[in-house]
Amino acid sequence: MGEKGFYISKPVGVVAIILGVGALATIIALSVVYDQEKSKNNEVSPTNGGTTSNPITTPTPSNEPWDKYRLPTSLVPDQYHVTLWPRLTRNETTGLYIFTGKSTVEFVCAEETDLILIHSNKLNYTTLENGHSARLTSAGGGVAAPSIKHSWLKIETQYLVIQLDGKLVKDQRYHLYTEFTGELADDLGGFYRSEYTENGVDKVVATTQMQPTDARKAFPCFDEPAMKAVFYITLIHQHGTIALSNGMENSKSFPIMEGQNVLVTAFAPTKKMSTYLLAFIVSDFGFVSEITEGLLIRIYARKNAIAANQGEYALNVTGPILKFFEDYYNASYPLPKSDQIALPDFNAGAMENWGLITYRETALLYDTEFSSNSNKERIASIISHELAHMWFGNLVTLRWWNDLWLNEGFASYVEYLGADYAEPSWNVKDLIVLSDVHRVFAVDALASSHPLSSNVDDIQKPAQISELFDAISYSKGASVLRMLSDFLTEDVFKKGLSTYLNKFAYGNTVYTDLWDHLQEAAVANSVALPGTVHTIMNRWVLQMGFPVVTIDTTTGAIHQKHFLLDPESNVTVPSEFNYEWIVPIRWMKTGNPQAQKWLVKKTDTFVDMKTSGADWVLANLNVSGYYRVNYDQGNWDKLLDVLNNSHQVRHKLCDMIIIRTKIIKTVLALDTTKYLSKDMEYMPWESALDNLDYFSLMFDRSEVYGPMQAYLKKQVTPVFNYYKEITGNWTKVPDGHMEQYNQVNAISLACRTGMEECQTLIKTWFSAWMSNPETNPIHPNLRSTVYCNAIAAGGDKEWDFAWKQFKNAAIAIEADKLRSALACTKQPWLLNRYLEYTLDPNMIRKQDATSTIVYIAQNVVGQSLAWDFVRARWSYIFTQYGGGSFSFSNLVNGVTERFSTEFELQQLKQFKADNAEVGFGSGTLAVEQSIERTIANIKWISENEKEILDWFTAEAKP
Ligand SMILES: *[C@@H]1O[C@H](CO)[C@@H](O)[C@H](O)[C@H]1NC(C)=O
Ligand SMILES: *[C@@H]1O[C@H](CO)[C@@H](O)[C@H](O)[C@H]1NC(C)=O
Numbered sequence: 035m036g037e038k039g040f041y042i043s044k045p046v047g048v049v050a051i052i053l054g055v056g057a058l059a060t061i062i063a064l065s066v067v068y069d070q071e072k073s074k075n076n077e078v079s080p081t082n083g084g085t086t087s088n089p090i091t092t093p094t095p096s097n098e099p100w101d102k103y104r105l106p107t108s109l110v111p112d113q114y115h116v117t118l119w120p121r122l123t124r125n126e127t128t129g130l131y132i133f134t135g136k137s138t139v140e141f142v143c144a145e146e147t148d149l150i151l152i153h154s155n156k157l158n159y160t161t162l163e164n165g166h167s168a169r170l171t172s173a174g175g176g177v178a179a180p181s182i183k184h185s186w187l188k189i190e191t192q193y194l195v196i197q198l199d200g201k202l203v204k205d206q207r208y209h210l211y212t213e214f215t216g217e218l219a220d221d222l223g224g225f226y227r228s229e230y231t232e233n234g235v236d237k238v239v240a241t242t243q244m245q246p247t248d249a250r251k252a253f254p255c256f257d258e259p260a261m262k263a264v265f266y267i268t269l270i271h272q273h274g275t276i277a278l279s280n281g282m283e284n285s286k287s288f289p290i291m292e293g294q295n296v297l298v299t300a301f302a303p304t305k306k307m308s309t310y311l312l313a314f315i316v317s318d319f320g321f322v323s324e325i326t327e328g329l330l331i332r333i334y335a336r337k338n339a340i341a342a343n344q345g346e347y348a349l350n351v352t353g354p355i356l357k358f359f360e361d362y363y364n365a366s367y368p369l370p371k372s373d374q375i376a377l378p379d380f381n382a383g384a385m386e387n388w389g390l391i392t393y394r395e396t397a398l399l400y401d402t403e404f405s406s407n408s409n410k411e412r413i414a415s416i417i418s419h420e421l422a423h424m425w426f427g428n429l430v431t432l433r434w435w436n437d438l439w440l441n442e443g444f445a446s447y448v449e450y451l452g453a454d455y456a457e458p459s460w461n462v463k464d465l466i467v468l469s470d471v472h473r474v475f476a477v478d479a480l481a482s483s484h485p486l487s488s489n490v491d492d493i494q495k496p497a498q499i500s501e502l503f504d505a506i507s508y509s510k511g512a513s514v515l516r517m518l519s520d521f522l523t524e525d526v527f528k529k530g531l532s533t534y535l536n537k538f539a540y541g542n543t544v545y546t547d548l549w550d551h552l553q554e555a556a557v558a559n560s561v562a563l564p565g566t567v568h569t570i571m572n573r574w575v576l577q578m579g580f581p582v583v584t585i586d587t588t589t590g591a592i593h594q595k596h597f598l599l600d601p602e603s604n605v606t607v608p609s610e611f612n613y614e615w616i617v618p619i620r621w622m623k624t625g626n627p628q629a630q631k632w633l634v635k636k637t638d639t640f641v642d643m644k645t646s647g648a649d650w651v652l653a654n655l656n657v658s659g660y661y662r663v664n665y666d667q668g669n670w671d672k673l674l675d676v677l678n679n680s681h682q683v684r685h686k687l688c689d690m691i692i693i694r695t696k697i698i699k700t701v702l703a704l705d706t707t708k709y710l711s712k713d714m715e716y717m718p719w720e721s722a723l724d725n726l727d728y729f730s731l732m733f734d735r736s737e738v739y740g741p742m743q744a745y746l747k748k749q750v751t752p753v754f755n756y757y758k759e760i761t762g763n764w765t766k767v768p769d770g771h772m773e774q775y776n777q778v779n780a781i782s783l784a785c786r787t788g789m790e791e792c793q794t795l796i797k798t799w800f801s802a803w804m805s806n807p808e809t810n811p812i813h814p815n816l817r818s819t820v821y822c823n824a825i826a827a828g829g830d831k832e833w834d835f836a837w838k839q840f841k842n843a844a845i846a847i848e849a850d851k852l853r854s855a856l857a858c859t860k861q862p863w864l865l866n867r868y869l870e871y872t873l874d875p876n877m878i879r880k881q882d883a884t885s886t887i888v889y890i891a892q893n894v895v896g897q898s899l900a901w902d903f904v905r906a907r908w909s910y911i912f913t914q915y916g917g918g919s920f921s922f923s924n925l926v927n928g929v930t931e932r933f934s935t936e937f938e939l940q941q942l943k944q945f946k947a948d949n950a951e952v953g954f955g956s957g958t959l960a961v962e963q964s965i966e967r968t969i970a971n972i973k974w975i976s977e978n979e980k981e982i983l984d985w986f987t988a989e990a991k992p
């Protein structure tokens with residue numbers, strides 16, 4: 035799945051910054067507490083008769099095959115013929131939207147058995163002429179199939195269970211036929227409906243989100259990634275609508291069915307593929323298309339969006355990005371077409387269905403009038419991420435979900451490479467350091483983090499699978515793969531990748547298969563390594579966390595240590611490697627790059643890192659390694675000096691800016707922000723702001739806040755004036771992509787710290803818009819920050835105006851800016867009303883409910899309101915959003931982010947105890963991590979507050 039559904043916003047999205055919460059606010063951490071999950075897994079659940087046509091309730095012993103979450107290996111699907119008919123109008127009698135379907139799956143019997151288990155969830159089956167919900171026949175001659183003895187639905191493990199009178203014969207093929215009905219609900223999973231209004235007409239789209247385990251909600255199937263098959267899909271739909279699926283539309287017919295004139299669209303058979311990559315969509319959307327080197331590329335969206343040309347940018351970048359990946363993988367695009375579609379309701383950012391990628395509207399549609407450069411970058415990155423999956427993930431698929439990190443980590447790394455190819459002037463490759471590496475450091479520094487790799491046995495239930503879609507899988511996965519590519523060199527990395535993809539095309543792998551191919555490439559190209567790819571990577575993949583490498587330049591001594599946010603926290607999970615890593619070290623001495631070194635044990639001495647005089651050492655250049663670096667005080671002082679005086683090395687020093695830990699004294703870290711007033715560049719500012727945002731969170735309710743604001747105002751003033759000048763008093767846009775970002779930083783920080791000139795400026799803009807709503811004078815790049823500050827400074831008049839604009843916005847990108855800005859008001863009653871709106875899908879779409887609550891919690895005034903709201907509505911919110919939705923853990927982490935007092939810790943523990951019964955679903959581990967984070971925050975504040983207050987007070991003086 036694309037774009038880390040658990041992020042509220044990209045770090046380059048201005049929203050987080052203006053709200054005073056950057057990386058830390060938007061990182062949502064999950065950890066896997068294995069023991070706890072294991073014990074849950076062992077629970078014996080009573081058999082549920084289900085809703086089949088012939089329910090049978092049997093007292094169930096716990097170890098029957100249908101009590102296990104994994105399929106037996108006795109049957110192997112080969113092809114499916116599936117016909118689905120989604121009804122886009124509500125049945126007045128039942129009040130439901132439904133779909134009906136028929137399916138034949140052809141499978142091969144690999145081991146003799148008298149039992150068929152096939153996944154099925156929330157489907158009602160028609161009783162066939164044999165009195166059962168399925169019909170079994172043998173395929174291609176051979177012996178007749180045994181007849182069906184019993185069939186029933188096993189709700190807990192999501193199976194249609196079919197017991198036979200006799201055995202299936204090894205190597206014989208069979209057809210299993212079913213007819214079924216399902217609800218086309220608005221639940222964003224499986225075959226679901228999305229609704230919107232266009233030109234006053236209410237419209238319904240039928241669409242799908244199968245990953246990870248919801249294909250079984252659309253038709254009965256062997257719903258595991260290794261059960262690859264060929265799919266012959268047919269969709270029945272009403273006139274005036276179009277049908278899309280993974281394959282190309284092959285034939286259309288116009289029969290009369292159930293008394294209606296309908297269209298029947300049959301699709302070309304798919305390649306051999308996994309069920310989670312299927313997609314079926316019926317809509318009345320429009321599209322734009324082009325043919326690039328024989329490949330048909332289409333972008334679909336609401337007709338109005340297409341008419342407004344909002345699909346053009348996606349169309350422009352898709353061809354180049356596909357070309358980039360063909361070259362990168364040295365393999366041509368495996369399918370005859372590439373469709374991408376923007377949906378009004380979509381839970382994640384995007385989903386890489388093979389040949390028919392689905393997106394949130396904000397992730398695909400670009401409008402020159404409404405979209406900022408950050409919106410544009412997000413679109414290019416997400417498209418790149420999803421297209422990368424067309425090979426890595428789709429053509430070659432990991433065998434089981436426990437290896438999800440490799441699939442998502444890989445796409446999250448190479449998305450930067452593809453986007454960089456499409457937009458070379460943006461320098462997006464640098465941004466991975468802020469967006470992924472630094473971001474996930476904060477999560478992975480917790481004792482309740484978890485390793486990239488999970489055991490197959492620990493990942494069984496759908497909720498356990500959903501929990502894996504977290505920052506560790508995406509961002510740590512991306513970070514360690516980037517490190518691997520860096521020390522192998524990109525060329526060797528690509529060679530190994532290419533042989534891996536060729537070898538396993540249309541098949542399945544485990545992550546070590548990739549290591550094998552990279553190892554071969556490393557050997558073939560004589561890359562010198564201190565061990566095999568396996569032995570080096572095991573340290574990064576099998577144990578959680580990362581090291582802090584300390585270099586003493588007075589002696590050349592170097593050592594590594596597991597980095598923990600709270601050094602006193604107890605790591606209870608043992609590691610076979612004792613939390614030691616094999617660390618590649620790129621470094622420079624006094625500005626001159628040196629040959630790479632490897633730290634392969636706990637301590638070592640590198641004599642050439644010993645310095646004298648004015649020489650200094652800087653390690654982990656470009657933050658290409660997944661670790662932190664610390665130095666002796668003398669080297670720090672010299673680095674600080676360089677930072678203050680030498681511009682060109684400054685942005686290489688990102689990693690040394692503010693590390694909140696005992697490892698470096700906090701005030702030393704704060705010292706690194708002193709040079710910022712001289713720096714106009716984005717990377718150092720963004721890096722500093724990401725870190726300072728933690729200070730805001732911890733202190734925006736304390737006496738530190740005043741001096742801190744005064745200091746930041748002092749630092750940002752020259753930058754504000756600089757941008758005022760180069761934009762001709764805000765009349766034009768800075769040239770570069772990064773300059774545009776830093777202009778936003780300058781304005782938002784200036785306004786946030788109370789600079790009057792800034793506040794007057796944004797108020798003037800906003801009132802100009804209010805008095806003439808037809809013409810918005812605010813540049814799209816600046817809208818998020820201007821809206822937020824204007825709403826924060828205003829009252830209900832401003833809020834209601836923005837709400838109206840939100841409801842009427844013609845493009846989701848504009849609506850999203852307003853939706854986050856509405857959370858900026860300082861009026862508690864407006865915030866409470868807004869909180870209520872989040873549970874009404876007519877006000878706030880379900881896909882946006884949790885992120886809206888988190889936006890409100892990010893506002894210092896909204897924090898306690900949101901927490902009260904979540905606690906009071908827990909069981910309602912849980913049943914509505916708790917299911918398999920991974921945005922749920924975001925909610926827990928988001929509303930507790932500022933927690934830093936004993937009282938809050940007690941409340942959090944109480945909350946955990948009070949709701950033990952209802953549970954926390956996919957947010958279970960987020961609760962644990964919130965508690966750990968709160969404890970670390972309390973400690974950090976008590977140890978540092980006084981010093982920080984003094985530091986800001988002294989530095990704030992003019
Ligand atoms: C609505 O549902 C009822 C009950 O299932 C069914 O009998 C009826 O045919 C349905 N109506 C339409 C228009 O499909
Ligand atoms: C499936 O059957 C159950 C039980 O009869 C019923 O409540 C539900 O509405 C049915 N679903 C559909 C989509 O018809």
Ligand SMILES: *[C@@H]1O[C@H](CO)[C@@H](O)[C@H](O)[C@H]1NC(C)=O
Binds near residue numbers: 400
């Ligand atoms: C798409 O490409 C065309 C041709 O290069 C260009 O004129 C147009 O501005 C591009 N559209 C967008 C939204 O970038």
Ligand SMILES: *[C@@H]1O[C@H](CO)[C@@H](O)[C@H](O)[C@H]1NC(C)=O
Binds near residue numbers: 602
């Ligand atoms: C770690 O364990 C020690 C000894 O059991 C205990 O005193 C200490 O409080 C624990 N630390 C944390 C952060 O829980």
Ligand SMILES: [Zn+2]
Binds near residue numbers: 036423442445
């Ligand atoms: Zn992905």
